[in-house]
Amino acid sequence: KLEELLNEVKTASVSDAAQLEEFRIRFLGTKNCLKPLFSELKNVPNEDKKSVGQQINELKNAAQTVFDQFNEQLSNEANEEEKVDFSRPGEPNNIGARHPISVIRKEIIAIFERIGYGVSEGPEVEDDWHNFSALNFPEEHPARDMQDTFFVEKGDKEMALRTHTSSVQVRVMESSKPPIRTISPGRVFRNEAISARAHCFFHQVEGLFIDKDVSFADLKQTILFFAQEMFGKKTEIRLRPSYFPFTEPSAEVDVSCTICSGKGCNVCKYTGWLEILGCGMVDPSVLEAVNIDPKEYSGFAFGMGIERIAQLKYRVNDLRLYSENDVRFLKQFKSAF
Numbered sequence: 001k002l003e004e005l006l007n008e009v010k011t012a013s014v015s016d017a018a019q020l021e022e023f024r025i026r027f028l029g030t031k032n033c034l035k036p037l038f039s040e041l042k043n044v045p046n047e048d049k050k051s052v053g054q055q056i057n058e059l060k061n062a063a064q065t066v067f068d069q070f071n072e073q074l075s076n077e078a079n080e081e082e083k084v085d086f087s088r089p090g091e092p093n094n095i096g097a098r099h100p101i102s103v104i105r106k107e108i109i110a111i112f113e114r115i116g117y118g119v120s121e122g123p124e125v126e127d128d129w130h131n132f133s134a135l136n137f138p139e140e141h142p143a144r145d146m147q148d149t150f151f152v153e154k155g156d157k158e159m160a161l162r163t164h165t166s167s168v169q170v171r172v173m174e175s176s177k178p179p180i181r182t183i184s185p186g187r188v189f190r191n192e193a194i195s196a197r198a199h200c201f202f203h204q205v206e207g208l209f210i211d212k213d214v215s216f217a218d219l220k221q222t223i224l225f226f227a228q229e230m231f232g233k234k235t236e237i238r239l240r241p242s243y244f245p246f247t248e249p250s251a252e253v254d255v256s257c258t259i260c261s262g263k264g265c266n267v268c269k270y271t272g273w274l275e276i277l278g279c280g281m282v283d284p285s286v287l288e289a290v291n292i293d294p295k296e297y298s299g300f301a302f303g304m305g306i307e308r309i310a311q312l313k314y315r316v317n318d319l320r321l322y323s324e325n326d327v328r329f330l331k332q333f334k335s336a337f
């Protein structure tokens, strides 16, 4: 009888949880088949008691070992199945989106790179010289009020948060010789009350072209090229006379409203035109300030706000949306790249 049971334990095969449970009840449960053997032990002759007792114990241990082995094997199989279920449909990764300002900045840079412009950067905390004086803002001149400046103290020096990236162009003109063809994207700061139409910081791309015999026609053609690359081949531009201390003559540029195709809508206030940038021929006194001879060289400059361009492209009507980090806003740009 003992032999038989031992054989049964050794040759047992278990392939699922139900069979394992059957095995457990038979050999290890509260009413297992070994119990009667223990009670029969008292009928065994004295001299055999010891060895029969040992055999029953061995049987019990063997049953436990076999049970443990199958138990582990089954639970491994279950885990394995949990890890890789090849029939399961894929779960999409929740990827982020580029910020609209980054999308447009990239696009603007790409357009100007196609016509030979490089990219230059400079500090956001700027000294008076690079933000104002070199750009022909006389000291105490009201023109400085055009740009409501934040001033900060750095050691014993008064510095400004740059109000435009024209400051970067001064640095480029100081450190390199013409011909110069560069654009400077970057964050700029102005002390304005925050509303849908104004913010205390925004992003600009300013451009500078200095060479021999650069004319206003070159400027106009460059801006037209940019506008048509950005807003479509049918886009027209319109220049209006303006004033900047660092350019003469100066102009503000409007593009035809591609959203309503010139007929007028609430985006362009029913005029058919939208202002996108300021520009002009670099003032000779700016060239002199950075030791470029205005008799030999001339140039043009322009500057635009990235938020403004993004607003036209994506019809975002509130500037504050760009810096609020609202995921509902940001995730709408997933398809932009």
Ligand code: PHE
Pocket (backbone or CB within 6 Å): 163, 164, 165, 166, 206, 244, 247, 250, 278, 279, 280, 301, 302, 303, 304
């Ligand atoms: N710096 C001007 C601004 O921030 C823009 C500009 C750049 C105008 C270059 C003319 C020429 O408003």
